[in-house]
Amino acid sequence: MIMEYKYDVTLSFAGEDREYVEKVAQILIDEKIKVFYDKFEEVDLWGKDLGVHFDYVYRKGAKYCVPFISKSYKDKIWTNHEIKTAISRSIETNVEYILPARFDDTEIDGIRPTLAFIDLRKVTPEKFAHLIMKKLEKEPTIPLPEQLQEDEEKFYLGVKIFASINSKKLEGVGLGINFTNKNTEHRYINEPYFEVSENVVNSGTNTFFLVDKTAPVSFPNKLEYGQSVSVTYKLKQASMDMWEGLPNDATVQSFLTTSLGEKFKSNKVDVKKIINLMKELK
Template sequence: MADNEPFYDVAISFAGEDRETAEMLAAGLKNRGHTVFYDFWEQGTLWGKDLFQHLDEVYQHRSRYCVIIISKHYTRRNWPRHELRSAQARGFKNSVEYVLPVRLDDTPVPGLPETIGYLDLRSMSIDRAIELLTNKIKCGQTPAVFPIDLHDLNEEERESIMAAAVFAKDIRQLPMLLSALNTDPSAQVRAGAALAIDQLRTPSAMAGLLVALGDVDWFVRSNVGWALVRLGRIALPHVQSVAENSFSSDAADMAKLVLERMKQGEWQ
């Protein structure tokens, strides 16, 4: 996914049979000024994309919250199950209430704890659900923690920002992290940027990571290598190309090490 693609307040996951509910929820949130990923509004964006990869990126990295509309249809459909797995991966890594269930019936959802709080549209109006979700978004909103331009900061301040970025896992900071990885004069800052990018697990970082395989500092190259390992099969042919064609012996050697780790299945 391109770095300039949108970040959403809410991504809605639902089965096609429940589209009417999903659309009312999406429209209500949009009317209140929130950004929403709702598939019918994204048809031009989705056209021609690898939907498996794109939707994983949206539901795991590009949304503040994921609302799942649970019904007897939800667990029977492949795409909602894929979206839920991506959303659960985000919630597990960040340990926050990222997945917000909205129930239309009592269908159990594999992997979703029965104790998780939910809204029930059998006893609540859609307008009330929209109001509660709007409040949730507002309470969860925080200003951007990191400046995009690091040039006016000293090395210690830049290192501190990289350390915070590791825990924030905020995809919106990817351009700043890539810039630090490829241009910062401090090896400590570059290594921190690589570690923070590793936490994002996003293919959008691929080009910058491949360039940084040739970094002059071994620790930076090592962090970059692990980030590529955890991107998995999607990174494999690109790393193979670096291993075979790079003029930098450092880059080629690290690429070969990454390939060894990939062959051992050390991703995800």
């Protein structure tokens, strides 16, 4: 039998963590998700016996319960009441119900350490709201804002020297990127673009795409957890001639975006290093 619930998800949290939780709740409401969040229920709660009402909300009223676990959460009377009620529902039904999210490593009685959780220290409210929607099998309509991240273990830019396939002769210099998906879910990555630290003479811009690859790689490119993509772009002599006018400390860097609203930037590479390599190959 398919159960009908008043709420898709109910949120349990300490007041100290309200700023984060309210952002999550507002996104869910904007996405038409039925969410129990106390501020949205002030009029309905007015005059009710909260002990009785919260027993209904956290034991029978929602498909899922998300406790936002923290030291403050463990210390509060009401959050202890809420999580104990939610745990009793899990015991009674023996189905997936509690979806823990952690601000720290505080242990809560009744929440087994083997129960998978989301680490909120690594996730924005926007991203967490989208994870809840995914759990509810609902597609978000509001895109995630880009979150700029820099991590060389995920996204690395290097200078590559490539050779002719037939003659094996060194042929030119390229910019090579390697990106690894170290998040727990798949995402599509878009074509990377590049940026030099100064505007290029005669172009009026410092941002550009490269199109000439040493091997075919298509974008958007789907990456599962742990998968990587590498691509090397050939640099033209005409570009190097324009870069000659850049300051000696000029650098180039690569950026890419994903289908989950993330934006990554690579390490920086000295432009002079690239120019000198091109000259050596002449």
